[in-house]
Amino acid sequence: KNQVEQSPQSLIILEGKNCTLQCNYTVSPFSNLRWYKQDTGRGPVSLTIMTFSENTKSNGRYTATLDADTKQSSLHITASQLSDSASYICVVSSIAGGSYIPTFGRGTSLIVHP
Amino acid sequence: DAGVIQSPRHEVTEMGQEVTLRCKPISGHNSLFWYRQTMMRGLELLIYFNNNVPIDDSGMPEDRFSAKMPNASFSTLKIQPSEPRDSAVYFCASTRRAGGDNQPQHFGDGTRLSIL
Numbered sequence: 001k002n003q004v005e006q007s008p009q010s011l012i013i014l015e016g017k018n019c020t021l022q023c024n025y026t027v028s029p030f031s032n033l034r035w036y037k038q039d040t041g042r043g044p045v046s047l048t049i050m051t052f053s054e055n056t057k058s059n060g061r062y063t064a065t066l067d068a069d070t071k072q073s074s075l076h077i078t079a080s081q082l083s084d085s086a087s088y089i090c091v092v093s094s095i096a097g098g099s100y101i102p103t104f105g106r107g108t109s110l111i112v113h114p
Numbered sequence: 115d116a117g118v119i120q121s122p123r124h125e126v127t128e129m130g131q132e133v134t135l136r137c138k139p140i141s142g143h144n145s146l147f148w149y150r151q152t153m154m155r156g157l158e159l160l161i162y163f164n165n166n167v168p169i170d171d172s173g174m175p176e177d178r179f180s181a182k183m184p185n186a187s188f189s190t191l192k193i194q195p196s197e198p199r200d201s202a203v204y205f206c207a208s209t210r211r212a213g214g215d216n217q218p219q220h221f222g223d224g225t226r227l228s229i230l
Contacts, residue, residue, distance in 0.1 A: 032216050043118070043205050043221030044157075051216055089157065099170040104157040 002027040004092050006105035014113055017080055021108045023073040023090035031093040031100075035064050035075050038087045038107070047075070047088075077110075085112045116140070118222035120206050126228045132194040135225045138187055139208030147219060148181055148191050149205040157205075163189065164211055196229045203227070 004025045013019050025033070032051050036044035048057045048064040050073070056065045061078045077084055090105040119138040127133060139146050147162040161171040166183045174181070178197070183189040193200055203226050207219040 034218075041223070043207070043223050045221070046218035049216055049218060091157075099172075100159075100162065101170075102159050106156045 002092070002094065002101070002103040004090055004103045004105040006088075006090050006108050008108060009106070010109040010111070012111045012113060013080055015080060015082055019077050019080060019110065021075045021077075021088050021090075021110070023075070023092075023105055025071050025073070025090070025092045025103070025105075027071075027092040027094050027103050029094055029096070030068065031095045033064075033066055033073050034091045034093070035062070035073075036089040036091065038089060040086070044089055080110075080112045082112050082114060085110060118206055118208050118220050120204075120222035120225050122225060123223065124226045124228075126230065127196060128230050129197055130195045131229075132192065133196045133200075133227060133229075135191040135204050135206075135227070137189045137191070137206030137222060139189070139206070140220055141187070143208035143210050143220070144186065145209045145211045145217075146183060146189050147207040147209075148189070149207065149221075150202045151205060151224070152202045160191070198229045201227055201229050 007022045034049050035047040038044040047059050047062050050057050050066045052068050063076045066073045087107040087109050089107045092103050094101040121136045144165050148160040149157050151157045160173045161181045163183045181191045203224040205221050205224045207221040209217045209219045
């Protein structure tokens with residue numbers, strides 16, 4: 001069964017600090033891994049998309065890594081800002097029979113305090 | 115540029131009523147997705163379309179749910195009859211299919227549906 005596990009479930013940090021969110025998956029066959037940021041009351045916003053051959057991808061202060069061997073990904077946030085407070089969702093996609101099959105993590109809720 | 119537009123933003127109705135959710139994708143995008151998000155189950159893909167054609171509706175929970183995409187700029191998700199367990203936030207997303215699956219999906223801000 002395809003699964004995506006995210007940790008921690010929630011995280012509180014002080015403004016300016018760095019943090020790392022984890023995503024472990026058992027999805028096969030693997031197509032890509034996406035990280036989304038979801039602000040309260042809004043739709044998810046795409047941060048990064050990584051395919052099998054990509055180890056790291058950055059989007060401003062957000063850097064995602066992918067280890068396809070261990071089936072792990074991380075999202076590192078540098079110099080956190082209050083606006084980083086949100087839920088971060090990891091999604092691993094598979095393609096089967098021509099169909100797109102996403103498996104969603106439950107998200108990590110990040111709170112950045114001043 | 116206008117993003118994905120969903121309407122209504124909020125819907126409260128009594129069980130048994132028909133509910134219609136609407137989505138206007140980003141112009142030029144040819145793939146459209148309907149998702150549902152609840153506290154219990156997180157995000158779930160319900161159905162998606164490529165070039166207005168439904169590709170996979172295996173995520174649609176029951177026959178009470180139906181989705182249409184009559185043209186490239188409009189899609190509806192209908193629930194008839196609605197039940198309290200359908201209460202959730204329903205998101206629509208669109209993407210440009212060219213380039214394969216590795217394209218960012220752009221989400222609307224969702225419809226928060228409450229069935230009493």
